[in-house]
Amino acid sequence: MEWTEPGVFEVAPGVHRIPLPLPNDGLRTVNAYAIEDGSGLVLVDSGWALAEAETALESALAALGRDFSDIRRFLVTHVHRDHYTMAISLRRRFGTRVALGLGEQPSLNRVLARSRDERFADLVSWGASELVPKWRAAWSAVRDEELDYEEPDEWLTESDLGLEKRVLHVLPTPGHTRGHVVFVDSESSLLFAGDHVLPHITPSIGFEPVRPELPLGDYLDSLRLVRSYPDLRLLPAHGPVTDSSHARVDELLAHHEERLAASLAAIGAGTSTAHETARRLGWTRRQRRFAELDLFNQVLATGETAAHLDVLVRRGLLTAVDADGVRRYSA
Template sequence: MTAYVPTAAGWSEGGPEEVADGIFRIPLPLPNDSLKAVNAYLWRGDEGDLLIDCGWVDPRSWEVLTSSLDRLGSGLKSIRHLFATHFHGDHLGAAGQIREAGGAFVTLGMGDRETARILATDPELARSRTRELLLRHGAGSVAEALEREAAANPRPPWLSPLPDLFIDGGELPFQGHELEVLPTPGHTRGHLCLWDGSAGILFAGDHVLPHITPSIGVEVPVGGLPLLHFLRSLEKVRDLPAQLVLPAHGPTFQDLAGRVDQLLHHHEQRLRLCLEAVAAGARTAMAVAQAVPWTRRERRFDELDTFNQMLAVNETVAHLDLLAERGELSLGRSELGVEFTTASGGS
């Protein structure tokens, strides 16, 4: 199989692009999202097509998806299998519509089962868990702002459907290729990549992105060590002999190991910054989040919008929990919630 030249600027616009023989990248617009677009990948097959991720439930995204399928000589009825890399709405959102319109079989990672079930059946529980996490980590002001904004501008309910099957690894034969399903927990517990060893192509979902670091720690059943899992999952894919990486956001790229090393380095740096913030007196995840810079532009916490403040607190919790797991911080509880101190006992 030929791996084509990676895409460059302007990845989020334009029609379907053939990125390897029979594999097309379809950028789908994301409403009100700084990520701009999510890449769905369509692999044409003799006995039906494979679609990897599918965009939000959104009329504009739907229009781009269906018109792109038309242009490729495919269609909703041609999609045999919809493989969602994880439960987030930009990856699984439109699955129900696609399944209804054409009968596609929808799969999702086993590790996302509990979160997907809660989001599909009890969105109120998902909201209250987020609120509890923020309160526990000193971020009551963020929780209040989220609620105020939700009341003023109610979002549509989570429409992602439950999949037909949860999978946890194994082989997926397609068009004479033995695709390997790679559990890569971190960005979500059930995140999956798809690896085509014969062609050296990695469908990377949100696990390895070329320009941004995937958010870590946003999960409904809170707890666990998402950053530890993410770092291990990065090591797991680092040395795959990839010729081409197909990410869910951003252009396709080739240097998998180089990008993985950048992400590993980024998180080690963030861990060090968090440790320094605690040593300087920040005790809660909220206080640490306020002390460290955010995004590639190094913005202050209070410059972020409320949703991104929530993500930032979550991400900080993930880093502090890993530092505690490594024995570099101690974790205690007070009436204020969870507090971190340097392991030596200083503030």
């Protein structure tokens, strides 16, 4: 069975995976995890606040003999809308408590302040000015995303959360976003990984309203941190449950070293900006050309490339000079 099929699936005693649909998204589905907690439930991630996703969640809860009022708490791995906004929607109706990593506060404040200009400035810095008018037009066609957002009830830092029958360790794992967290259930050998460790794809890096200085460096450090824990059953937000967090972390670390080498080679071959370099690299497992990507993925790819080039600068393999708002790299 495909992991995207709707339903409710027990992945460990008292833990159920609930796939929820995404709109017009190559990922297609996001996993929420319902943890039995006494007379109620705790959900890790919530899904996107969409009618079809709410219906799917309601049906899954009914299969467990539950309803929305049984959800006591949402533990959200990061602020992206496919993880956070359903929690806010249901809180407005049922008063459910919502928790989010403290590192997401700057980006959430920016969203609530209705400020989006930094993404345009990033494109200019990456040498992708040609994408700015297309990106601006795409944003203007989208309804205000701020309507889906509010602050959480609780900001999470590294700590132990005691549920009735288990303890979840909150582990900050910045990289995909600066406030991403995972939840480690050591006794049951489970890792609620959000988008930090995904079984089939690599998560985007640093695509957020307040981008940190070195998002890929943060991500690689966070991967090594998770690798320092015992090998755990991987419960990802996108993709099937797998048995080894270590195996996938090792693959992700190797993948990024390969991308760093390819990025360095592109600069050596004559590119100078993140956008020029992204256009020279292959994308996805099929090594698609940059021009074949849609606008959203072209922006992601350019930002990813900038993140890799900045790590190469930090390692002393490249130099970077900012002039006229554009960052240019050289060996």
